[in-house]
Amino acid sequence: MSKSDTVFKEAYNQSLALVVEGSVLPSEAELARRLGVSRTTVRAILDAQVAAGLIAWDSRLKQVLRAPRAEDYFPEDQTDAVSLRVERAFMSRVLSSDIRPGSQFNESDFARELGVSTSAVREFMIRFSRFGLIEKQRNRHWVLNGFTEAFSLELFEVREMFELRSARAFARLPREHPAWAALDAIEAEHRAFLEAPRARLGRFPDLDDRFHRLIHSASSNRFIIDFYDVISLIFHYHYQWSKIDEMERNATAVREHLDYIAGLRSGEELDAEFYCRKHLATARETLLSATRAREDARSEAENAAG
Amino acid sequence: MSKSDTVFKEAYNQSLALVVEGSVLPSEAELARRLGVSRTTVRAILDAQVAAGLIAWDSRLKQVLRAPRAEDYFPEDQTDAVSLRVERAFMSRVLSSDIRPGSQFNESDFARELGVSTSAVREFMIRFSRFGLIEKQRNRHWVLNGFTEAFSLELFEVREMFELRSARAFARLPREHPAWAALDAIEAEHRAFLEAPRARLGRFPDLDDRFHRLIHSASSNRFIIDFYDVISLIFHYHYQWSKIDEMERNATAVREHLDYIAGLRSGEELDAEFYCRKHLATARETLLSATRAREDARSEAENAAG
DNA sequence: CATCAGTCCTATAACGATAAAAGACGTAGC
DNA sequence: GCTACGTCTTTTATCGTTATAGGACTGATG
Numbered sequence: 071m072s073k074s075d076t077v078f079k080e081a082y083n084q085s086l087a088l089v090v091e092g093s094v095l096p097s098e099a100e101l102a103r104r105l106g107v108s109r110t111t112v113r114a115i116l117d118a119q120v121a122a123g124l125i126a127w128d129s130r131l132k133q134v135l136r137a138p139r140a141e142d143y144f145p146e147d148q149t150d151a152v153s154l155r156v157e158r159a160f161m162s163r164v165l166s167s168d169i170r171p172g173s174q175f176n177e178s179d180f181a182r183e184l185g186v187s188t189s190a191v192r193e194f195m196i197r198f199s200r201f202g203l204i205e206k207q208r209n210r211h212w213v214l215n216g217f218t219e220a221f222s223l224e225l226f227e228v229r230e231m232f233e234l235r236s237a238r239a240f241a242r243l244p245r246e247h248p249a250w251a252a253l254d255a256i257e258a259e260h261r262a263f264l265e266a267p268r269a270r271l272g273r274f275p276d277l278d279d280r281f282h283r284l285i286h287s288a289s290s291n292r293f294i295i296d297f298y299d300v301i302s303l304i305f306h307y308h309y310q311w312s313k314i315d316e317m318e319r320n321a322t323a324v325r326e327h328l329d330y331i332a333g334l335r336s337g338e339e340l341d342a343e344f345y346c347r348k349h350l351a352t353a354r355e356t357l358l359s360a361t362r363a364r365e366d367a368r369s370e371a372e373n374a375a376g
Numbered sequence: 377m378s379k380s381d382t383v384f385k386e387a388y389n390q391s392l393a394l395v396v397e398g399s400v401l402p403s404e405a406e407l408a409r410r411l412g413v414s415r416t417t418v419r420a421i422l423d424a425q426v427a428a429g430l431i432a433w434d435s436r437l438k439q440v441l442r443a444p445r446a447e448d449y450f451p452e453d454q455t456d457a458v459s460l461r462v463e464r465a466f467m468s469r470v471l472s473s474d475i476r477p478g479s480q481f482n483e484s485d486f487a488r489e490l491g492v493s494t495s496a497v498r499e500f501m502i503r504f505s506r507f508g509l510i511e512k513q514r515n516r517h518w519v520l521n522g523f524t525e526a527f528s529l530e531l532f533e534v535r536e537m538f539e540l541r542s543a544r545a546f547a548r549l550p551r552e553h554p555a556w557a558a559l560d561a562i563e564a565e566h567r568a569f570l571e572a573p574r575a576r577l578g579r580f581p582d583l584d585d586r587f588h589r590l591i592h593s594a595s596s597n598r599f600i601i602d603f604y605d606v607i608s609l610i611f612h613y614h615y616q617w618s619k620i621d622e623m624e625r626n627a628t629a630v631r632e633h634l635d636y637i638a639g640l641r642s643g644e645e646l647d648a649e650f651y652c653r654k655h656l657a658t659a660r661e662t663l664l665s666a667t668r669a670r671e672d673a674r675s676e677a678e679n680a681a682g
Numbered sequence: 683c684a685t686c687a688g689t690c691c692t693a694t695a696a697c698g699a700t701a702a703a704a705g706a707c708g709t710a711g712c
Numbered sequence: 713g714c715t716a717c718g719t720c721t722t723t724t725a726t727c728g729t730t731a732t733a734g735g736a737c738t739g740a741t742g
Contacts, residue, residue, distance in 0.1 A: 378725070378726055378727060379724070379725040379726050379727090380725070380726070403715075403716055403717085404716070404717070405715080405716070405717090406716095415717090419717090419718090435716085435717065435718095436716065436717075457725085458725080458726070459725085459726095492726085492727090493726060493727045493728070494727090494728085495725090495726065495727070495728090496725085496726065496727080499725090499726090515732090515733060515734070516733090516734070517734090
């Protein structure tokens with residue numbers, strides 16, 4: 071095989087939303103813009119829609135013939151890039167409790183298990199090594215460091231430094247800076263969350279991510295902003311993994327965010343700093359308790375085995 | 377082609393230092409340890425030495441027949457891993473003044489130019505992207521951000537945060553901690569430098585690197601320690617590129633390091649912090665002036681061309 | 683005359699293959 | 713009984729190839 075057609079499949083699925091009976095599809099360039107792909111891919115999608123009998127396509131006229139049915143969609147698992155599949159498989163392995171820190175990791179075994187090429191795994195490992203969970207010596211195997219308590223502590227030490235600095239920078243931004251408008255919008259989303267938390271269950275991680283990224287962007291420092299990718303990834307998988315008390319944790323975080331936002335708005339750097347620290351301390355504890363639980367589970371399993 | 381035999385060639389060249397007329401080579405395992413390679417590679421080296429008539433090899437006896445000559449060595453450019461060649465070529469391109477920030481970068485052209493495969497370039501780019509000088513959008517080309525003044529400022533902002541924290545942590549280390557002994561050794565090297573700077577010309581970058589890495593290690597934080605790789609790489613190529621006033625700059629840095637060391641030893645965190653800040657300010661200025669000179673050269677060239 | 687589609691070329695993502703290097707295991711020699 | 717060597721297996725580094733996606737150019741169309 072060669073390059074996978076996940077971009078095509080994902081965009082094809084998205085494009086079906088525009089296929090409304092009796093309507094006419096826009097120009098290729100317009101479709102390309104809306105779907106976020108190139109015109110080449112759009113043309114491939116249109117060809118496929120013709121083949122499926124969804125549309126009639128003659129140059130400028132793209133007439134919808136029938137509404138899409140469930141079987142017109144590509145299965146979801148085929149729409150993710152190989153790299154994403156590798157990432158997910160890898161993270162679920164790292165987050166699972168049976169990884170001993172310092173254990174070796176084999177590229178080709180993992181590739182075989184997932185049904186992808188060794189290069190795909192290899193490139194993932196290289197990309198992933200900046201997250202501090204794996205390391206390698208030249209010409210030797212990769213070593214899994216394990217998602218340990220030490221890792222969480224080190225991660226949060228840097229996060230605190232970076233976010234405090236960013237929060238202070240944010241508080242100093244001139245009032246006409248677009249970041250304030252973005253903050254207003256995010257604050258509104260938070261209030262909506264408080265009002266109907268149940269309806270928005272599972273959508274907090276995304277909001278959380280956007281909130282913290284906005285804060286970090288005020289640093290205007292690519293290293294600080296990039297570092298948030300590490301935190302973001304860890305939290306992304308962490309949320310998926312530990313669903314206990316989700317509602318309560320989210321509610322706490324939302325309230326802390328609102329205080330934090332108020333602190334930023336006050337223009338008093340010390341206020342911003344105070345609420346920033348407070349929120350980070352909570353987030354730190356949440357992550358640490360999960361990390362400890364996993365480490366306990368692992369050592370217990372080892373004792374039982376040994 | 378497949379995996380390159382640079383490990384073999386490099387180790388072969390090194391092994392020739394042990395080939396002294398009339399002597400006998402140690403065991404395979406011992407050689408492997410000394411050369412830092414596997415026994416497999418050692419055996420390949422011994423085979424090659426036999427083929428070159430350098431030694432007679434019969435099981436445990438490895439009798440040297442003649443001293444190595446100049447032509448017994450592999451040329452130096454064949455002893456570097458492909459990845460290292462890619463790195464060097466890439467850095468000299470980024471550091472050269474004719475890169476416009478935001479310009480595109482083509483994997484296959486670069487691969488053809490260097491005579492390596494596209495995968496080699498690709499893996500390098502992935503590895504290198506954590507240095508903040510390049511970026512990519514999915515399914516699109518790489519973008520060179522350029523080694524601009526903004527880059528240097530952002531780099532130093534983070535460096536200051538990390539090194540100050542590390543220096544404070546260092547000052548707090550208990551006196552029996554091995555880091556203090558390492559610091560003693562490095563201090564002695566600095567004093568030797570002051571006494572005979574000319575004899576040690578060109579060897580300061582290595583000393584500088586080891587000194588700062590030692591400081592950073594006191595943070596016990598993998599993210600802080602890893603970040604020093606970024607700084608180290610930038611400085612490595614920067615030193616090679618800007619040789620003006622080298623002696624003077626080195627002498628200043630050595631004196632600042634000695635003050636910094638004294639500050640760490642005093643046990644007063646404020647002292648350590650003061651001299652740390654002072655040294656970092658100098659380093660920052662040095663890098664910035666070089667960055668500005670390069671940016672000026674570029675815009676001048678562009679004006680001349682436009 | 684701006685927007686659209688047809689066509690073609692180029693660059694990237696992913697693959698599988700191969701030689702180099704690492705490493706494991708058993709046996710021989712001192 | 714330890715150390716060293718012979719042999720074999722496993723794993724990585726690097727390569728070249730292929731299908732997909734991006735993008736540029738050009739003529740057609742309203």
